[in-house]
Amino acid sequence: MDEWDLAVLGGGTAGIVAAKTAGRFGARVLLVESARTGGDCLWTGCVPSKSLIAAAHAAHSVRSATRFGVHVSLPKVDDAAVLAYVRSAINQIEPVDSPAAIGAEGATVIAGQAEFTGPSTLRVTDDAGARQVRFRWAVVATGSAPSLPSVPGLAEADPLTTDTLWDLTELPRRLAILGGGPIGCELGQALARLGVEVTIVELTDRLLGKEEPEVSSLIAERLRAEGVTVLTGTGVDHVADGTLHLTDGGTIATDRILVAAGRRPRTTGLGLAAAGVRCGERGHVVIDGRLRTSNRRIYAAGDVTGRLPFTHVAGVQGGYAATNALLGLRRSVDYAAVPWVTFTDPEVAHVGATLAQARRRHGTRAHSQRLHHEHVDRAVTDDRTDGFTHLVIGPGGRLLGATVVAPRAGESIAELAAAIRRGAKVRDVAGTVHPYPTYADGPWHASLAQLRADLAAPLPARALDALRTLRRALHPIRGGHP
Numbered sequence: 001m002d003e004w005d006l007a008v009l010g011g012g013t014a015g016i017v018a019a020k021t022a023g024r025f026g027a028r029v030l031l032v033e034s035a036r037t038g039g040d041c042l043w044t045g046c047v048p049s050k051s052l053i054a055a056a057h058a059a060h061s062v063r064s065a066t067r068f069g070v071h072v073s074l075p076k077v078d079d080a081a082v083l084a085y086v087r088s089a090i091n092q093i094e095p096v097d098s099p100a101a102i103g104a105e106g107a108t109v110i111a112g113q114a115e116f117t118g119p120s121t122l123r124v125t126d127d128a129g130a131r132q133v134r135f136r137w138a139v140v141a142t143g144s145a146p147s148l149p150s151v152p153g154l155a156e157a158d159p160l161t162t163d164t165l166w167d168l169t170e171l172p173r174r175l176a177i178l179g180g181g182p183i184g185c186e187l188g189q190a191l192a193r194l195g196v197e198v199t200i201v202e203l204t205d206r207l208l209g210k211e212e213p214e215v216s217s218l219i220a221e222r223l224r225a226e227g228v229t230v231l232t233g234t235g236v237d238h239v240a241d242g243t244l245h246l247t248d249g250g251t252i253a254t255d256r257i258l259v260a261a262g263r264r265p266r267t268t269g270l271g272l273a274a275a276g277v278r279c280g281e282r283g284h285v286v287i288d289g290r291l292r293t294s295n296r297r298i299y300a301a302g303d304v305t306g307r308l309p310f311t312h313v314a315g316v317q318g319g320y321a322a323t324n325a326l327l328g329l330r331r332s333v334d335y336a337a338v339p340w341v342t343f344t345d346p347e348v349a350h351v352g353a354t355l356a357q358a359r360r361r362h363g364t365r366a367h368s369q370r371l372h373h374e375h376v377d378r379a380v381t382d383d384r385t386d387g388f389t390h391l392v393i394g395p396g397g398r399l400l401g402a403t404v405v406a407p408r409a410g411e412s413i414a415e416l417a418a419a420i421r422r423g424a425k426v427r428d429v430a431g432t433v434h435p436y437p438t439y440a441d442g443p444w445h446a447s448l449a450q451l452r453a454d455l456a457a458p459l460p461a462r463a464l465d466a467l468r469t470l471r472r473a474l475h476p477i478r479g480g481h482p
Contacts, residue, residue: 001134002030002131002134002136003028003133003134004028004029004114004133004134005022005027005028005029005135005136005138006022006027006136006137006322006325006326007019007029007032007114007122007133007135007137007138007139007142008018008139009122009142009145009235009270010031010141011031011035011036011037011039011040011102011109012039012040012041012142012143012302013300013301013302013311013314013315013318014038014039014141014189014301014314014315014350015031015033015039015301015318016031016037016038016097016102016141017301017314017315018301018318018320018321019102019105019109020319021101021104021319021322022322022325022326023106025106025322025323025326025327026106026325027106028108028109028400029106029108030107030108030110030135030266031107031108032109032110032114033109033110033112034111034113034114035110036104036273036290037109037353038093038094038097038098039143040089040144040163041311041314042097042253042475043090043096043166043440044162044165045162046311047090047093047185048086048089048166049162049183049343050089050185051085051086052082052086052190052194052219053186053190053258053345054344055086055190055194056192056194057345059075059077059195060104060193060255062343063075066385067170068383076192077154077195079171079194079196080169080170081170081172082171082194083166083168083169083170083243086166087166089214090323095269100113104324109128110199111127112126112127113125113126113286114271114276115269115270116271116272116274116275117132117271117272118275119276119295119297119298120135120297121139122135123271125357135276135297136221136297137267137297137326137327138297138298138299138324138474139318139321139325140267140277140298140299140304141272141300141301141304141314142267142270142302142304143265143266143302143314143348144160144263144264144265144282144303144309145163145302146162146163146262146267146478147263147264148259149178149235149259149327150434151217151238152238152239154236154239154259154270156239156345157239157242159257159258159259159260160177160256160257160259160260161260163289164262167186171195171196172254172255173196173428174196174199174255175195175197175198175249175254175258176198176201176209176252176254176256176257176449177198177258177260178201178202178206178257178258178261178456179199179200179259180201180204180206180209180230180232181204181210181261182208182340182342182343183260184200184202184207184258184260184261184355185219185342185344186342186343186344187221187260188220189344189345192226192227192228193226197227197228198228198229198239199228199231199252200223200230200231201231201234201236201244201246201252201433202230202231202232203234204232204233205225205231205233205260206220206232206354207220207230207232208348209481211342211348211350212350212354212390213402214370214388214390215348215405217401217406218386218387219342219348222345223344226331229468230236231246231250233248233430234246234250235247236248239257240390242255242258263286263309263343264282265282265283265285265303265305266304267279267283267285268320269285270330272285275295276295277293277298278294280294282306283369284304284306285305285412287299287300290320290324290330290331291305291320291333294386296324299319299321299324299325300321301314301317301318301320302314302317302318307335309339310338310340312338313333315370316333317333321335331388335421336352336353336423337338337351337352337417338351339351339414339416339422340409341409341413342362344348345407346384346386346387346405346407347401347405347406347408347409348404348409349404349412349413350401350402350403350404350413351420352399352400352402352416352420353400353414354392354404355368355372355401357401361426362394362400365394365395366392366393366394366395366400367392367393368389368392369391369446369447369453370388370389370390371389371442371445371446371449373386373387373388373389373405373439375440375445376406376445377437377441378437378438378439379439379442384407387405387406387409387442388404388405388442388461389403389404389405389406389412389442389443389445389446390403391416391447391450393426393450396425397426397450397454398423398424398425398426399416399419399420399422399424399425399426399428399429402419402443404416404442404443406442408439409439411440412439412442413441415429415432416443426447426450426451427451429443429447430450432444
């Protein structure tokens with residue numbers, strides 16, 4: 001029976017980071033991937049979607065160039081060329097996540113299926129047949145997959161998901177998107193900019209429900225201004241003959257349907273019960289703060305854990321799982337300071353608590369400071385003053401959360417994430433020199449505005465007045481030479 005220090009199930013971001021980390025430690029590492037290494041991020045998520053968004057941005061920039069006094073003819077979108085560009089971006093990044101790259105770090109990669117047969121054993125099946133494997137520790141990193149809502153007629157309509165969208169050779173003329181979360185909004189805007197008639201159907205009363213309410217309103221307004229039909233507070237009752245029949249009585253005729261309304265963990269066929277690994281009610285692998293499962297030899301990382309479903313979180317979890325297992329460390333991920341970005345235009349970047357969350361914990365001692373970006377000079381020069389910065393502030397002026405809505409907001413949020421992680425106060429951000437003119441001026445000016453408000457409060461104002469009076473008395477104005 002083969003014996004390994006660490007067995008990793010899944011070759012997405014979490015699994016790759018776990019395997020490479022363990023390989024660098026000199027451990028004997030086995031990674032088993034049933035499809036292709038790189039995971040959803042490379043093949044069906046981050047890389048293709050951001051490539052599509054880049055192409056869509058180029059088309060939109062041409063259409064909107066007249067506001068700068070630049071007059072050009074309307075762009076012609078070549079569907080095949082756009083989709084070829086998306087695939088070229090995947091192909092350029094793929095070698096970084098390839099079996100060869102993972103092997104170069106000291107791990108062995110097998111393309112096949114892995115199933116637990118006991119608390120410390122696996123059955124690995126590939127083209128050469130099945131073999132038994134024994135491990136000291138294991139990491140489950142099998143990720144998640146799109147899920148279809150239980151809507152009559154939906155499955156028969158051959159809906160697209162983020163797994164299958166990229167198999168298209170041409171874009172549909174009309175597309176209905178089920179789900180107004182980050183994926184639905186990002187792809188909806190991008191495809192509309194590429195000439196698709198897009199309708200977004202969201203069951204709840206607003207888009208991007210995890211963001212501040214002002215974000216939802218701004219993004220909905222922007223999408224509608226670009227020709228996207230946005231329907232909130234309604235669902236799909238059934239699908240028939242290419243038509244969505246809505247719960248409010250309306251109908252949507254469409255050529256294709258894209259489901260962007262949730263994901264489910266990939267745990268089927270892993271033999272978790274045989275290994276003594278417990279799953280939660282929603283099917284996610286249950287982990288403790290150190291990423292251990294109910295079997296202390298087995299850890300889990302990435303989307304399969306049901307924690308924040310982001311590539312950057314999966315990578316951190318994968319690294320922590322490997323080091324905790326192999327080195328006996330007790331590291332845990334600080335989820336309170338994890339930023340995320342919705343790559344609409346403008347981008348929506350968030351970290352930490354929303355104002356509602358902060359007030360549930362701190363009551364009226366939590367408040368916010370918002371700066372609209374007409375006060376940010378870079379936004380003025382770019383004609384992009386539609387965004388804002390929103391800071392959530394707790395007792396003692398501590399920064400608890402932040403939202404930035406602006407072009408490249410994902411870059412601006414990193415500073416605020418670092419500030420929240422180290423427990424910094426708003427005055428620390430205000431006291432940091434920022435480059436001018438940049439969109440980072442939004443968080444900086446919002447911090448300065450809060451600092452000015454703090455100094456205008458009765459007690460600080462009286463203290464400032466007393467100091468000013470004292471300085472005047474000690475340094476009177478005198479005539480003549482000094």
